[in-house]
Amino acid sequence: xAKKIVSPTFLYIMIIGISVWLIGFAGFCLYALSFKxxxxxxxxxxxxxxxxxxxxxxxxxxxxEHYADYLLISGVHPSVxxxxxxxxxxxxxxxxxxxxxxxxxxxxxxxxTAAWIAKNKVKSVILITSFYHMPRSIFEVLxxxxxxxxxxxxxxxxxxxxxxxxxxxxxxWLLFIExxxxxxxxxxxxxxxxxx
Numbered sequence: 001x002a003k004k005i006v007s008p009t010f011l012y013i014m015i016i017g018i019s020v021w022l023i024g025f026a027g028f029c030l031y032a033l034s035f036k037x038x039x040x041x042x043x044x045x046x047x048x049x050x051x052x053x054x055x056x057x058x059x060x061x062x063x064x065e066h067y068a069d070y071l072l073i074s075g076v077h078p079s080v081x082x083x084x085x086x087x088x089x090x091x092x093x094x095x096x097x098x099x100x101x102x103x104x105x106x107x108x109x110x111x112x113t114a115a116w117i118a119k120n121k122v123k124s125v126i127l128i129t130s131f132y133h134m135p136r137s138i139f140e141v142l143x144x145x146x147x148x149x150x151x152x153x154x155x156x157x158x159x160x161x162x163x164x165x166x167x168x169x170x171x172x173w174l175l176f177i178e179x180x181x182x183x184x185x186x187x188x189x190x191x192x193x194x195x196x
Contacts, residue, residue, distance in 0.1 A: 028179045032132050035152040043151060045070040045117065048128040049109045049137055050077075054155050056085055059128050062153070064093055068126055072116050074100040074109045106133070106140050106185075114144035124149035131156050132171065132178045136185055143189065 046068045048059035056073060063071045073085065076099045086094050098116065103109045117125065129137045131154035138150055157171070 024183075025176070025179050028135065028182060029175050031135055032154075032175060032178070035131065035134050035154045037126075037153045038151055039067075041151055042066075043068045043124040043126050043149070044122040045072060045120070045124075046126045046128065047072045047074060047113050047117075047141075049106070049133070050075040052130040052133070052155060054157075055128055055130065058153065058155055059126075060086065060089065060093075062126060062128075063096065064089070069096065070120065070122070071097045072100060072113060073097065074112050075103040075105075076101050106136055109137070110140035110144045113141055117145060117148060122148075124151070126151045126153050128153045128155060130154065130174075132174045136178065136182045139182070139185060139189075 046059050046062055048055050048071070050056065050073060059071055059073065062068065076085075078101050080099075082094060082097060082099055085099075086097065100109075100112045100116070103112045113125075116122070125148060127134075127137060127141065127150050134152050134154045138152060141150065142148065
């Protein structure tokens with residue numbers, strides 16, 4: 001008689017594990033797609049996390065339109081100067097912009113944002129980043145600044161129409177990667193809390 005290669009218990013655990021993972025991923029995708037910008041609300045500042053197309057241009061537009069008083073651009077490459085990002089903008093607008101050259105990842109963005117908002121006594125921000133990056137960004141920023149009021153402004157690509165067609169694009173892959181980064185971030189936070 002041939003030996004059983006896989007026990008039924010192991011199979012059940014595998015099925016449950018995969019099911020939980022799939023449900024979690026689906027929930028994460030719906031969460032990332034759910035953010036909508038509240039245009040009517042004015043905030044103390046705008047914080048934009050660099051790393052994706054149209055993030056900075058969106059932030060500059062909102063600043064010009066007086067949605068907020070100040071702007072922090074976090075994670076700027078050392079070779080980039082403010083003149084490179086603000087060509088054509090009035091000096092009055094440029095004077096309200098701060099560039100952060102220190103942050104190199106999302107956690108760094110959150111730490112530099114926390115320091116900046118504490119220094120400037122900021123209580124509310126419009127947070128700008130790509131839609132798939134927004135869940136982890138909000139989590140990291142609130143971890144460093146739990147009392148901060150955040151209005152998310154997700155950046156969607158122009159070709160993204162929020163239909164099911166995105167499943168066949170590279171954004172499905174970006175959501176897949178970001179989901180696992182989000183899980184790792186949550187586990188790291190849980191580990192840090194339990195070891196204090």
